[in-house]
Amino acid sequence: TVLTQSPATLSLSPGEGGTLSCRASQSVGSSLAWFQLKPGQAPRLLIYDASNRAPGTPARFRGSGSGTDFTLTISSLEPEDFAVYFCQQRSNWPFTFGGGTKVDIK
């Protein structure tokens, strides 16, 4: 299953909100997660099963969608949110990640 993320880069200012998209080449139901990746750190699970926040994920992160279209919304960016975000599906083998969306400072 190919996951296509858009946009590739999202330039935002602290305090602004933003929306990241992930589209699957075939239905993955709700078996989709969002990860955050920062330089020098392991990936961090933010959202699982499309819309559930993982332990420690701030409420400003909201996941939605099902089937083939998914969205990660960050309501008001904090400085620590500038990172790369990846979606991942575990509905079909092999598991796959999207290409990522870099959220950088405008």
Added chain:
Amino acid sequence: QVQLVQSGGGVVQPGRSMRLSCATSGFSFSDYPIHWVRHAPGKGLEWVGFLSSDGKTEYYADSVKGRFTISRDISKKTVSLQMGGLRAEDTAIYYCARDSQDTGYFLLYWGPGTLVTVSS
């Protein structure tokens, strides 16, 4: 607490082999599968492979199938990624990771990662 401690990695010549290890603690080793994920410089995350909790089932990404093998040592609570026929495009940080029932079996726990550089 769940811990995944990685070892191995470094510089290896194209065509050669390398073994990465992931030593686990803080949970019942035989109750959880272990995944390997990599992050190549300037590229996205790539799921590499999986070994089931009973050690009987393996899945691999097409890009590594036939070259990489995941195995485990129950007595040492360690999972290994044996990489053969290495190519420049295998250069990446490699992570081992474990899922959690509490997070829909998505990868909640991660090792710190280890860098593999394939270069002559």
